[in-house]
């Protein structure tokens with residue numbers, strides 16, 4: 001919306017629940033520079049495309065960029081890669097020169113984040129210059145200048161003539177329905193793009209969903225950000241550290257723990273997480289903490305092989321575009337692509353006031369989780 005406004009457009013956003021309330025607030029907040037995607041030693045397309053994104057975010061967070069994100073809280077300026085020494089040195093030797101601008105040599109033990117020593121980790125640790133942000137604070141900063149333009153409706157029903165969406169019927173339960181005559185519609189509804197596309201009378205691009213179950217561990221006092229590397233393209237675990245609204249620290253676990261545990265019962269998934277953590281950090285009793293799960297889908301445009309698309313995607317159908325960032329860090333790239341598509345098709349015009357409730361920023365999974373003791 002900011003990018004469109006900068007070109008003179010006056011877009012409105014219609015959200016069904018809360019802003020960021022699906023995948024975005026469940027993200028780990030890592031501004032990937034591509035490293036995670038070269039863990040198998042190959043530098044591929046996505047890694048090279050990702051490299052361009054963090055500088056755009058960091059300029060905006062510094063208040064000098066295309067959008068003012070200066071209210072965004074930075075959780076960590078580095079993330080860490082840890083594994084047995086031989087694996088990491090092979091890895092950084094293979095692609096470090098091509099991929100990484102920063103120094104990824106092994107850290108002397110006295111420079112390790114305190115968590116590694118306190119939790120009994122043995123192996124090698126490298127620091128990566130990849131920033132982790134508090135996603136909700138970025139959403140608050142993004143939405144602030146858009147006050148009065150972000151609306152909520154329980155249902156959006158498109159009506160079409162030929163290949164043109166002529167009307168969007170916006171329904172709010174227990175309230176009146178209003179109608180909007182859009183010049184152009186951009187669907188950035190994540191998993192909701194599928195249903196929106198199905199309501200259109202044109203051939204639809206297929207969507208793929210990749211399920212995962214993130215595990216949350218409440219009470220771990222140490223802060224840690226990064227990937228535990230194994231001989232697999234996915235990390236054994238990706239750890240980020242967050243804080244609940246009442247100030248309790250939470251570890252949020254992705255990587256292979258999340259990829260594997262969605263096929264298990266919740267109880268099995270918690271046991272799997274406890275065992276993995278105990279194997280990596282043996283000095284800690286991992287049964288002393290509480291565990292919870294966030295189950296979700298990564299919703300993306302369909303790929304021939306069931307991997308993540310390598311870039312943000314915009315598919316134009318009539319006067320609609322279906323858009324997926326693919327990764328949070330790709331949001332600036334997606335904004336540029338959408339703006340190019342819209343500007344190529346319509347002239348700026350004023351959007352009407354809408355008699356709808358305003359949308360608000362949602363909450364993190366750890367602030368509405370059901371916690372389980374071990």
Ligand SMILES: Cc1cc2nc3c(=O)[nH]c(=O)nc-3n(C[C@H](O)[C@H](O)[C@H](O)COP(=O)(O)OP(=O)(O)OC[C@H]3O[C@@H](n4cnc5c(N)ncnc54)[C@H](O)[C@@H]3O)c2cc1C
Pocket residue numbers: 014015016017018019020021022023024025026027028029030031032156188189190191192193195196212214254296297298323324325326327328329330
């Ligand atoms: C567990 C997890 C961790 C991740 N970690 C990272 C990370 O560390 N770094 C990174 O770069 N990326 C990460 N990602 C990827 C990133 O979160 C997503 O690519 C990105 O957030 C997708 O944004 P989106 O706006 O397309 O979708 P969503 O965040 O899912 O938002 C879609 C919105 O559309 C609304 N909606 C749905 N249907 C309708 C409808 N019919 N009408 C109106 N509104 C509707 C929903 O309520 C929601 O608010 C992660 C993803 C997951 C799942």
